[in-house]
Amino acid sequence: MRYIVTTSYNANKEIVRLAKNIAEEFNVKYINRNHVSKYLKSGKIDFYYVVDKKGMLKIKWKDGEFFFHQGIAKIRMENIKHGERDYLIESLKPEKTDVVYDATCGLASDAILIANFAKKVVATEGSEHIYRVVKWGLKRYISDEEWINNAMKKIELIHDNYKNFVRNQPDNSFDIVYCDPMFENPIYESNSLNPLRGFAVYEPLSLEDLEHMVRISRKRVVIKTLKKDSLYEKIKNYFSKEFISRKSGIVYGVINKSEV
Template sequence: MEQAHKGINHVMENGVSIVITTSHNASKETVELAKELSAKFNVPYYNRRHISERLKDGTLKMYYVVDSNKNLSVVIDGQKLFFHPGISKIRMENYKREGRDFLLEALRPESTDIVYDGTFGLGMDAVFIANFVSQVVGTEVSEHIYRVVSYGIANYKSKEEWINRALKRIVLFNEDMKEFVKKQPDRSYDIVYCDPMFENPVFESSALNPIRPLASYDTIDGTTVNELIRIAKKRVVIKTLAKDGLLERLNKEGINFDRVIVSKKNGLIFACIDLV
């Protein structure tokens, strides 16, 4: 998938480098962890006191931060992106209180299912899904989102035991969904889920705003959906917005949906292709 900042890597296309640093007044252990991640990511380590001057002179617009709690985030254009399953917790509370969740109604998961999440992002859906299945396999094309989220999945500790169990059921790869699915055998996942970035996003949704500069805005077409169908045993579910034109375009390409679940509250659509 094409990345919004396609040239962002060790050095951005405009020559601005990417570094890793710590929060202010970092402990020795925090500095050592930042240096370890520096080697792992192949990006330079900078002492925190040198960051401000590089931001002022424009030679730095993006950097990783290891904080005093050993959490990892990435800062770009003043926005901080980090992993936190708090929305999954709220979603679970709502589900227990109301007895329904549109995503679960679409997926119809069983405890033995293996789910493929092709557009993982921050994992807000995946953590919730993982509570109801045996495993979630995800792909995230953005290298920087992948680094922050995979680190969070491996190291986050929640007071909610169901979240800790769910995180252990997630396997995440830094790959393009369209290329990844081509390598998968037929019927290799029980359920396939795809949540491409919305065409007309609700920018008031502040939880997703930090991801936007780094995310892929590549959409999906009939060829991609047919590949998703090929690797699914039970169903394929695509999430979009009522005001986006994705489903109409897919219909024109011959993709038909068996169920379409619409949330009137936020305009979310879960379009389902049931194979069994």
């Protein structure tokens, strides 16, 4: 995909300098924001990175944008505090001493929530563009929720495909492994994920991947899938326990290492 780096309109010198440095790092052109529309109309670029006035990095294209935000992590934590169930946390059962591997980071909303309950989250993201925006956000985003700021500090984000990563880790490297591959039957009502779809890595989870995830885990592996997806049928017999949302059909399947 073809892209450039620019700033928001009327950016100050510091933001322009930052954008030029990013363009150099990405090995692409820096373009003044006033000229970006010409590049889009002529078809010279597919999208562009924007450094906004707060120094945050986002991706924009003709009819959409993708940027880092605290997402639904804040809402989910409020729900937990009010006694509502959260199947992700229930299935993972993270403890304060646990190091958790999040195989498919995406916007990092799951990783942020997990990190609040764990010692550390190591996350991988296979998409270069999603990785760049989220990595930048984890370093620079400031939430009005202190728990989110603390959680983000406990996330180590790595640009790698989980299939490659799990094969290069020693046995029992992590207490818990969590994988949330892209659904075969997307839930388009999930507005937070929709902007990512054009940049996401679509690679189905294989049984060999699952075996490596079990191998590198110490306590358990949790796979998030849809009950109507073929992945569920393929791996459901491996689950020790399931947490299923009746409303969405989302399944958190737990494989306890002690039962393998």
